[in-house]
Amino acid sequence: MATDQEMTELLDSVNNLLNLPAAQQLLQLNSNTCERAYEAYVLSLCVEAVRRAGGSAQLVGIKSGPNPIPVVFRGAPGSMASTNQDFAYVSCALKNRAFELHVDVEYEGTSGAPHEIDVSMCDKAHADAVRKTDGTPKTEGNKLLMAFECKFYESTPGVSLGRTFVGLISDCGGLRFEAFVANLPSQKLGLYFSKKSRPSPFLGLIPTDAESEDRFIRNVEQELRKWA
């Protein structure tokens, strides 16, 4: 049992921590910001996977072209063709394949229903056509190559998002790779994704766990090598 003095000291430490200006700034960010940051993080790991596979990856602004400053990512899901902001994507090449990485883009599934995909890998020729026509990218026919659902959990993970992603993927046709990526480990989600033909789970993927990052990058790299 803690003494009164120990408890007082502990409560003071908590008070001091939560009153640090840096802590206050981080605590007041809204959850949407954390989600968007986590998606950009997963995108950045996909960029690393492309490079490790021997490919090239370059940031492009839809209006400004290569190496935009600043790099603008979507703060909410939207159209791949939108030029309302200088939204950025990553233009990649690997052997004779050309493809792009996007964050928070809406696709049209095989049923015709729209789907928001957190991080996606899309065939370049198809993405060019989408931008030219101001249309919507399709998921089928090797247009959408990889899809990643990204979740920065701030509460105990449940299985509902996993279930939703499985439903989404079932409307996408055949993909090269699909994965559910989250910052927290979860036995429940692990069990849910353990069934055959379900997306690959990467649960507990965070920068402070180098092994988790490496495992994710290696898996994406391997799929890229198999495809290219």
Add this chain to the structure above:
Amino acid sequence: MTLTEDDAAKLVHSILGLLREQGAREVVDGIDESRRLGIEEALPEQRGSELKQVGRTRRRPPTNHEMLQIILECLHQRLVVLPTIGISIRKHLGNNEVTWRVDTQFVSLDRVPEVRLSDLLPDQVENVKMALTKITAVCEPSVDEQRK
């Protein structure tokens, strides 16, 4: 230091109060959601034909100790992991100036304001990490508590 359930309850009450005072509404919402989801545990080993007919897990409310660990994990994700995500984005994309903006034709800026990568990387964030690490070490459940 070994914390009793009453000690843990005091800490939980105090941290939640401070978070509410600071307007960290979404952090508190996440903690409340975890409380609602409860703790899932396997049913104890039993014999009997009934057990074969039912699911092997059950859900129960978290103890004060468990709530404290949930809160500390939540703070760890916000105060320690989130800034490292910012650092990792900068490292892999090779660019300091990353911004999140909405398509204003569809979403109001009032609802989703512009955010910059630097917002995830406040000055002296290392002090936050050190302070939280110390608190977490003190609050770690004892071996006896973990076995319960």
